[in-house]
Amino acid sequence: MLWGCFAASGTGNLQRVEGTMDSVKYQEILGKNLMPSSGDFVIGGVFSIHNYVNTPENNDTSQPKAPRCTGSLDYREVRFARTMVFAIKEINNSSELLPGVTLGYQIHDSCSFVPVAVKVIFQLANGIEPVFFQNQSCSKSATVHAVVGESSSTPSIAMSRILGPFGIPLVSHFATCACLSDKLQFPTFSRTIPSDYFQAAALARLVKHFGWTWIGAVRSDSDYGNNGMAAFLQAAQAEGICVEYSEAFHKTTPHVKVQHVAEVIRKSTARVIVAFIAMGELLALLSELEGKALPPLQWIGSESWVTNREMLRFHLCAGAIGFAIPRSVIPGLPNFLLDLGPAQVSHSPLLTEFWESAFGCSLGGIQTPPGLKPCDGKQNLGDLQNPYTDTSQLRVSNMVYKAVYAIAHAMHSIICTDELHCNTSIRVQPQQVMEHLRKVNFSRNGYKVSFDANGDPVATYELVNWQVKDGHMEFVTVGHYDASAPDGQVFTMKKNITWASGQPQVPVSVCSESCPPGTRKAVQSGRPVCCYDCVPCAEGEISNATDSLDCITCSADYWSNAEKDECVPKPVEFLSFHEVLGIILTACSVTGACMSIMVAAVFYKHRDTPIVKANNSELSFLLVFSLKLCFLCSLTFIGRPSEWSCMLRHTAFGITFVLCISCVLGKTIVVLMAFRATLPGSNVMKWFGPLHQKLSILAFTLIQVLICMLWLTISPPFPNKNMKHYKEKIILECDVGSAVGFWAVLGYIGLLSILCFVLAFLARKLPDNFNEAKLITFSMLIFCAVWFTFIPAYVSSPGKFTVAVEIFAILASSFGLIVCIFVPKCFIILFWPEKNTKKHMMGKMP
Template identity: 75%
Template sequence: MYSKDESYTVQPQSLECTGSLDSRELRFSRAMVFAIEEINNSTVLLPGVTLGYRIHDSCASVPMAVKVAFQFANGLDPVFKTNENCSRTSTVTAIVGESGSTPSMSMSRITGLFKIPQVSHFATCACLSDKKQYPAFFRTIPSDQFQAAALARLVKFYGWTWIGAIRSDSDYGNSGMGAFLRAAKEEGICVEYSVAFYRTQPISKLRQVANVIRSSTARVVVAFLASGDMRILLEELERERPPPLQWIGSESWVTDPDMLRFSVCAGAVGFAIPRSVIPGLRDFLLDLSPAKVAAVPLLTEFWETAFNCHLREGVSGVGEKECDGSEDIAQLQSPYTDTSQLRVTNMVYKAVYAIAHAIHRLICEDRANGTARCDKHSSVQPEQVLESLKSINFSQNGYPVVFDTNGDPVAVYELVNWQMGEKDHIEFVTVGHYDASVPAGQEFSMTKDILWADGGTEVPVSVCSERCPPGTRKAVQKGKPLCCYDCLPCAEGEISNHTDSSNCWSCSSEFWPGPGRDVCLPKPVEFLSFHEVLGVILATCSVGGACLAIVMATVFYRNRATPIVRANNSELSFLLLFSLTLCFLCSLTFIGRPSEWSCMLRHTAFGITFVLCISCVLGKTIVVLMAFRATLPGSDAMKWFGPPQQRLAVVSFTFIQALICTLWLALKPPFPIKNLTTFKEKIILECALGSAVGFWAVLGYIGLLALLCFVLAILARKLPDNFNEAKFITFSMLIFCAVWITFIPAYVSSPGKFTVAVEIFAILASSFGLILCIFAPKCFIIIFQPEKNTKKHLMGKVPSKAL
């Protein structure tokens, strides 16, 4: 549109349109004429009633749209009639249009004051659903509120989280993009940039927007642009092509045939009004002769531009030649003649029929036989048509027409893909549908594969950061959107089992993360088993020790009449060997899976058998001391420590330990537990002491007896004897005490199953120390030096050999 600054000294000139004619918009206006003529010829809808019309070109300009709105409301007189009432009836009953949202808003604010209903076929701004501001506005095309939500779900559907956004700097673009950005935020989508421009702005602004697109890292661009704005943007991008971009378009431009010449947009995907068929429309559009064209200025301009000739006399510049009637419009490749993709055109068609049905309900009476009788002389007021439009519900050519309380239809879209067809020509291909009326998650129904910007069927990737695999969590990069993050491994003991997890969480106490930290696996259970090397070694030593004790007992039994056996208190020796056998075997109770019975048995059996063993050693030591004291004149020591007293001492010492163990088991016995604290990654099956006092009382009593035995053995170590048993008892007790003194810190510090291994080792080491120190020398003499196994040798009466 042409306008200029006014000086206010002369009357302003009339507004004039400039630029080229939009043949697509011309098709819309001709579709309205076709629908009106179809209604006027109908015997069902408004029979006998003729609808008239007036067509104005708003030039997609707000000032021109406002001018037209005043003309619709007041007439075409250039001056106001001051003698007339300003509340007189408007000159029109209803309005079809405008195509743009911003001009529609300007018109509706004026015509709404006069309650003139306005039914738009292409104004999609969500703001027009506000009935407080636009009470007389209706539309046959869905609101951008639905399209914005659909676009956000489409972006989310294909996993794009890093996008660019471009909009027209108009009510249509700003409102639609605002709704999209809100929906995108709810879907977790981040926007790298959001820029706006309008086709009337300086070229520098356009180039700035184009440079933002070229330099961005987002590979997906959502364009909420009017068709004219998109055209000049693509022309600018064609000059210096950016990397391949996946365009996501609004219905305004994504089905505009004029856009198909831009290969930079190949693979574009967007929502479109469902394609439709209007019988007879193509024939009507092509039914143009030079005479018909010359009668309508808009058709004249279109004709002259399309065929590069001139119809009007005295007009040149459009074409050098004069139109001679040989022009064939059927062969013309133009959006005006293209009826293969009737989408918005059907919205015009439905808008006209909506108004016609509203008027029909006011002046016609439908009869039972399917005919109608209309009062052609009835006066129809705009406000009546307005109220009637709110409740219409009909179908035309199979397309339903109904308005909700906001004047909006049900939102149904086709998903259109720009695919390369034959001869490298881009074509519109419907690949799916979107229905906002179905339950959430079921809105999309895909029917064909999409060919993306690179020509393939593999979905392009557009993310700020690669997806975080299971086993990691997202950590937002400082100062950047939520979609820009680093993938950090989950901490020890934590997992994440799905992609792009924001947090990691701990496994339950008996589970531990697998190697990838993406699943919780049961912790391995550990205990000293008979099936592992350490368990086999300890069990072998235990059985071996028991066998050794049995062998020595057998040797002693077979030689029980010999002096060396008789001189060493054979009764206590056999009892000691028996107790040592039990000591070796009790270590087997420490191997294997702990149970209630094994936990109670292992500690009590160990405590009692060891006390029995030390009691025997103590008895033998006392016997040695008493024997030598009995040789002194007047001594009757042996009378006070004979065999009965020896047996009583052993039983008494052992009974005390048995009593301690009984109290321990009765009050707070050992029990099996799962140790979850020593090692985080595994479970240790072990026996809890139950009562630590009981455990240390058992060990302390054993230590007390061992210390007493050690002291007595030291006292007897230098007694004159050819075979001094006290000397060997001293060595054995020295080993015993050393083992159990070192056992305490080793037991406390050993982890897991090694705690049990240390205890078994202490039992075996002390048992081997006793049996080897006390019995091995005697067995060696019995077997290998029988000549020393005589009373004389023991009494020291054998002469020494000369050197």
């Protein structure tokens, strides 16, 4: 592209090589310096002033022609170029910065096209004259000491790769690609605008802040768009955000590609679109989307377009939000921009073209488009409303302003010994400017300027919202982002946001609705993690937050509530006096005890009657007393189990029942002995008299007492929280402690019961009037049947019903004894007294 010298020496000097091209052709290739100005030191400027490039078709029969910038002017880029001129003139008139030193400038147009940008940067570096002197050495320093530009990342990358080996610093005002922070590839690159790395992190936080987890993404198919979107997607993934689609295109791609992207947006379910895109691509996309039936879309913009007034004509972007460069004020710049007249304009090809384009008239220039009327001299820039004259929100212009001042401060530190003396004879090398540029730290108009080791400034942004006021779209600052602030203060909001289609509520953009507390997210197969089903937590598990990934298992003493969002204490279950079952059993127990007292009272009142005397009144009274204890011991099984109640209920039950069975056994033996005593020559009754009967009952009972004492000593019963049978509640029960002791007590009762039943069965055929063997047989039959069925019922009954079965067995067997043995006698005593005679008892009555 360049026929000249571009080999770098160790000191950054450029060495000219011989060329053979004539001056006219050489000038044609290099192009024109749009805004030149001489000075002691020269700063280069590169801006994307035109929107398109004219690339001629070349062949092998003629000299190749250079591409030429053409098309409409970007008025905002013209403002950037003029801002650079303003800053340089302000520095030249300053007595504090570079006093006595004049800065010059050379401003070129790259039209955001890499080949043109490369051509321009070689021209700035080499300072090519139109005439070659073949016999003269061309070793000299670069023409410019630093370059300001470019507005796009891709041309800046190409420019920086060329300037890097020569040590010429490039300070960009609008190239944000994070890749440019790599000092191994771009050692001389710096910028006054933050890197996209910080913007991507800020956008991800913004999306997360408003609860959007399902978004679409469009980007420019360039270094800016691809690197910026890659950084954003990485940050978004860390925040748990999913991307439904990510489309890339360039403004030079076929129109069918733009149509495809527009169709993807129209058919998508995401209602939020993050656009990391340059203005040219976005203009093409919005033009394609206009007029289509679209749902309300919330646009999230990067700094490249979110404050560009040319975009305000697209009402489908109303409510858009995005991070922008902070708004600033540059005193004197608005007047400087408007202070232009035909005389000044005619000295610059760029300003001439700008004037003719803005007013639609001709100044008589060589390249004036045909058909324009001559300018009459009455044109006034103050009457125009375009991006050039709009100084209400100087954002990127301030970045240009700070870039020029940063270069000036670097040069001041090289050639100036103090604030009043500077030596213009010092030969300043670009490498020196680059080294001092990294060390600058100053404030201008209230804005700090400094660079880190990567040549990046501190990342600060304004959150801008597109709001409609009085029928016009405006940029409203609603928040701030400061990467240097402490955690928790990086992102702040200060105003309400107007959302897409003027909605006051934050739009919803999720693949799946949030899972409420009590459920967990289950990812749908083959879809992103943001697409999920809400699965209710299992029993005993909870989730107390929205969108829980897992359910939490409650601790052993707790259980999940009905909503599965809180662990509540498990209900403790035991047989209580206050519940229906407890009341019924208590009533039955008290009834049985009262019945025993009534029987004892009847027997005591009629103790001298034959029927009482004939049935061994002492054993009868002892049996009635033991039955009353049996009825009352069932009450110890009701109520909240405690350490003492657990020991009492089992031991009291075992001892009272053995006492009861011993009495019945004694009565049975007495019946058998009495029958034997009626036989001639029998003296068996002397071996089983009243004293022996009492001793036998005492002996049988003491054996059970001994078993209970051993049981309580070795491993007594104790209250236990049973959590195995039911997961949702705690069964408070009495653990038997030693199973051997428990079954030994029951086994001893069963042994006595079987013995009593066998003896009573043997005596069943004795005369009815003489003994009560049949009644005892029936009672023991009931007793044994109850306790034989008790065992499987006791083992299989759950919770408090285990205790209820045990109480039922006690009451049933006790009622069986008292009803079968005593009720018939009481009936005779009370209602059939004529049978309560000695003759009748002896069987002598007909």
